[in-house]
Amino acid sequence: MSRIDFDIAHLLAGSLVLISFLELYQDRLYALLNVFAAHALVLAASVAWQAFIQDAPHLYVTAAITLTFKAIVIPVALHRIIVRLGIHREIEKVVGVGAAMLAGMGLVALSMVVMLRVTHGADPLAREDLAFALSVVLLGLLMMVTRRNAVSQVIGFMSLENGLVLAATGAKGMPLVVEISVAFSILIAFIVIGIFLFRIRERFDTVDVQVIDRFRGERR
Amino acid sequence: MTLTIALVCAAALLALAVVGVIMGRSPASTRVVYGASLIIAAVSFIAGLAHLLGATAPVSLTLPLGVPWLGAHFRLDALSAFFLIVVDLGAMSASLFALGYGEHETAPQRVLPFYAAFLAGMTLVVLADDAYTFLFSWEFMSLTSWALVVSHPRIAENVRAGYVYLVMASFGTLTLLFAFGLLAGPDGLYTFAQMRAAHPSAALGALALILALIGAGSKAGIVPLHVWLPLAHPAAPSHVSALMSGVMTKVAVYGFVRVAFELAGPPAWWWSIVVLAVAGATTVMGVLYALMQHDLKRLLAYHTVENIGIIFIGLGLSLAFNANGLPFAAALALTAALLHVFNHSLFKSLLFFGSGAVLTATGERDMEHLGGLIHRMPQTAFVVLVGCAAISALPPLNGFVSEWLTFQAILLSPQLPSWGLKLLVPGVGALLALSAALAAACFVKAYGVTFLGRPRTPAAERASETDRFSLAAMFFLAALCLVVGILPGVFIDALAPVSTALIGARMPPQIGAQWLSIVPIAASRSSYDGLLVFLFMLLTGTLAAFAIHRLASDRLRRAPAWDCGYPDLSPATQYTAMSFAQPIRRVFGTFVFRAREQVDMPPPGDMRPARLTVRITDPIWDLLYAPLVVGIGAVADRLNRLQFLTIRQFLSLVFCALVILLLVLAIWS
């Protein structure tokens, strides 16, 4: 594969990690939504690029799904949910931005260490991609853990899943990628619908504001 | 052949259990189950006896059951034959007793199936010849007896007793599991035959022995693993209590003997130190606990602990002699222990039957509410007296013989080279003597308060003699106690094959000795003739009676008892169990049980009664078990918070797990 292909793929994957950091940085919901849209956009581009350089046409489908579903439908839907349910726009954090950033750095470093030492067999592109993908996954998980708002947690989960798609598309000639991305889109749809149905305003932890402090499990 | 019969009997008992389930509440079920188990046990008893006396070679048999590639191995050798006899004798008498006693059972469907299964379990334990079959039967035995303990589930303390019992039993089984895992080795040689052949290293054998001591000991009730015993044994119906106390503990002893003398390989001298130390402590603690009780059945249960201690003293001595190349002394000690196993199974069953008879007659287990039963139930009173005399090791009854033999074994132990034993054995001897004396004291208390004196409650006043089946069973056992006492030689000789099989030596044959006396080592050294002593006492006693009645007066006047100037004293003024034990409590209890007495004496003119409150603490429970319970509770409370985390917190658990594992990878390679 030519140098330029490699560099572009590298650039896209790297910028995906960068956007994950941006997501960690946000403290307004709307802004977060926009950043996530960008995240999905970049992913779509990266997938398309992979489709191009691996000349695997079915990946274009994945790219299309990502673009329409994640970059447009979901953000809009979430936007409306926020308005409808009157979720207030502040993002409650468990740890401050700074700490989250530092943790994120650590995670990226960790994924680099783990991956780059790992895959000396595989071609460099895949190696880089995997490393970036792993960091995106970890950052997404970090976001789910450190944010209290339902919406931002959903977004965290979705960016996690973006990392997966990145990895899947990076894995050259991997079958079932499309199916998997479809399956995941369904999953996310479930989550979003769930949020809407169960009227989860603030957090995952409970199903309805009124029952936040009610009997949970076996609490006495 | 004999083995086949025994196995068939066990199978029949299991079938009987099913029958018990099916018949359930029907009125005939009691008669059917107990009658059938009586017959089956008798058959199996004969098989065992034939094998032991026939002194035939061990027979073994493998069935395609249990662990598939292993099969279920069974073996009947001298040792298992002897214990089979003990089990079946107990089973026979218990079934006979229960033919009458069982009629009073309110919920027979909760007793009958488990009773038969329990007997089957015990039989299978002594026949098993591989680790799986052994532990399977062992735990099955525990489980069925547990079901019998909780056969009256509305009584909270029974349920608690069952709980403690089951937990301790599982603990014991798991310990034995370790022992066998050790002996079986990594490639799983589970059959006892393979273990015999294996000859484990000294350290490994020692570990196995200690594990077996803990595992089997917890079932037998050695201190400090005895806590379940005084709870569980009394809770069961009396004939089952008799089986648990008189027989099941012996099956546990069997387990220990099997491992210690056969499977653990050649003994090292210091093994016996562990055993002897534990045994000595068990003996005295058991009897001291018993002295503090006023619940008749619990008192008996604690005496089981004491007698188990005596048995383990014998076993420990035998191990010591065996390790130091003194096979004949070892044979003596082992025979003493085994004879005591037999004796204890006799009189402990008898005494529990007696307590059962009292229970049915009065509905009371608490001695403080009894008294004067000798007038109401003379026959029961008589046989129980025999039992008490036997367990107190009074000549010419059987208890004395085995303790006498144990003393003889102790007297041989200066020959032991190792200093540790030289120091330990005399102490153990002293403990044994002490416990013998205390046991006598304890049974004076038990019998005197229960049967003698004046009835303390209307219930005791209304008591009536128990039914004929129960009496038959008790008289049978009492007669056996006497027979073993006056003809011990016969039984000692019968035990010869066992010691020959385990140690390679036996006691000198006793049948030849003059006047049927027993001579453990040499006539010049020591001898005892129960028969002659018995005849002498009979002779002199009757002689005196005859002479006095003939030559002097035989007139008799009834008059009120000497009241020291306070007429018509109420029965409440009699000595109670607690007050009887008071001197001994002050001597021993103050530092063992931290016993404290508080006297609340009202000033003159104050009409309220004076009060004496006695506070007794159980050191072993307080020091060993209570902390454990508290600790587990605390940990459970701590961890329980994890049930109530939020989803985000659970997610962070996952996240942390992931990060940690990745870090491990990053660092590891």
Place this chain on the structure above:
Amino acid sequence: MVLIRDLIIQGVQMMLVLLLAPLFTGFVRKVKARLLRRQGPPLIQPYLDLIRLTRKDVVLAESASWLFRVIPYLVFAATWVAVALVPTFRTGLLFSWSADLIAIIALLGSARFFLALAGLDVGTSFGGIGSSREVMIASLAEPAMIMIVFTLALIAGSTQLSNVAEFMASPQVGLRVSLGLALIGLVMVAIAENGRVPVDNPATHLELTMVHEAMVLEYSGRHLALIELSSSLKLLLYVSLLACLFAPWGIEAAGASVPTLALGAAAYVGKLTVGGFLLALFETSIAKMRVFRVPEFLGVALMLGLLATLLRFMSGSF
């Protein structure tokens, strides 16, 4: 022939002890009285008491059971058999092998067991107090005794009283530490077992202080006579035990001719006299101790016995 002779000798021994026992008790009383500057009862007083008692009716408490009436005979039989097996003037008695020293102790133990039951049978508090204290004392005295027996057995290499006595008579037994300890221990146990001062006072009738007498408080007539007789038998047993173990001089070995036997009997009587005198002297010169001092007293005996046994275990030279 030999058998018959042995039988006769055994019989003689039994009769002898039976006849001597009350006399010995009387003798001790007499000496005590004299030491207290009293006239004291005649020597034969115990016989007269026994005869009087046997003549009297038995007054039996209403609440007494059949056991209460059997026990005196049991106690008497056990004690008598026990004492019949202790060598007095001759070792190697016909039946001596039928019960060794441990068995003799156990026989006394069973006698005590039944006596304590009798104390509980009538159902008054006096009997109870007596038996409870009796068993408390016994629970310490018996192990002490067993320990002493161990010591002797380890020295003589036998628990067979005849053999022990013969060994003691033989020159090969020198002065030994363990032997001394055993002697002291045995004396203490003997005092306790026979309810003598300072452990108990055989003469008292104040219920709260007495042990043995309280137990038998309800007995009367021939029953009481048997009890009295067996307690004096027991006293005699311990004295003759001490005699044959620690003063084995003049005791005749098996197969001795009749005149020498007479000599042995004389020696025996002599020993009894000395023993009785010493006992009386001891009793008059010491005060009775509180009941709860007794455990300490007997604890000492037990420790002595244990120490002696330990020494024997350590090496044969002690």
Place this chain on the structure above:
Amino acid sequence: MTFDALTGVLLIPAVAAALLAALPGYRVTARLNVAATTLTLICALSLFFSRPEPGVYLLVDDLNGTFIVLTTFVGFTTSVFSLSYIGHELETGRLTPPFVRFYHAMYQVLMFAMNLALIANNIGLMWVAIELATLTTVLMVGIYRTHEALEAAWKYFILGSVGIALALFGTILIYMAARPVIGEGLAAMEWTVLVTHAGAFDPALLDVAFVFLLLGYGTKVGLAPLHAWLPDAHAEGPTPISAVLSGLLLNVALYALLRFKMLLAVNAAALAPGPLMVTLGLLSLVFAAFMLYRRRDIKRLFAYSSIEHMGIIAFAFGMGGPIANFAGLLHMTMHSLTKSAIFFAVGHIAQVKGTQRIADMGGLTETHPALGWALILGVVAIAGLPPLGIFMSEFLMVTSTFARAPLLALVLVFGILVGVAALFLRLNSIAFGEPRGSSANAQASYAPMFAHLALVLAAAIYMPPALVAWFQNVAGLLG
């Protein structure tokens, strides 16, 4: 195409699901449900005799043969059980007819998903199947639509999704590891191919992959600290689903883990998966054992005991070796049967007592002897006491472990003991003591319950040689 058993195992549930979704009415559909599971079971059994060659997507070998038969069998008995259970729920009005229809359809979908996950020859396909199974169970857990139920479902859903994501990442990594050796395309995701070439894979990549798979599928297995969804999902869902979850779904996830473990076992350079599984297993065992003490809800109690036993099983497979693996397989089978039997009993108990609070039941052996003794028997079995099957597996496990790694065995036994103590503590207050709660006689179907217990009993006493050979063979495969 010719109808063979394999397609049957998949097709029957799929078709049945469609039918049940379409058909109204409880009586018919419930019967149909049973009929479908029966047919599936028959197909599965026929796999013994005619075993098709592994294809690109589907595969049957000894390993998943065990699981398939177990799954279809328990699926069958559970459908029989739910026949009476759901009927009762309808009467009491906890479920309305549309939900019952939904329930039956979902039940078949679940069966389909699990069978697919088991016989998939393709790691991607298996992943999809397991995700499907998760989603269906999520929906069924929430079916009562009480706050607690919805919350449990939600919790299950979120944690499950994260687990799925991690598992997928692991799957991708496996593919990455396989591609250089096998080449691109489906072949690099086929079990049959993977196992043969696993020796040449990049070991380090396999390690990372296994970490993700362990956490991903371990979430489904319910290993601590990934267990959080399990107790609530068991407690709040309908009891048949609790039975299926404990008895089957956990096994399916475990099966996936075992497959990947086999890959690593083949590769010499990769890290031994054993230690990881042993650690997680012991952690789950001890943790769950302690959690049992403070349980107030009977279904949650047994849910935690499932965690405990999954820990034991994971431990056994982690130890490896013929005996331990055999013990693990046996333990897994016995646990499925016993635990589902227990849940059958618990379901009826909760129905007659009208509550799941342990405090409100008591003296069960007096009010409902059959149920009470069945429960006792079940607990005795689950506690690993004879004469029931788990005793044998624990015997083999402990003895074999103690000879190899005494300290691990100590921890294992400690956990088991603590668990047994806790279980019987609770059992006492349920089965014994003063009777509490209603004593109305239950209209219950005891057949499935006692059938399971009978099998468990039989296993401890006599195992047919064919079965043994089969298990031993599988144990050998697991290395």
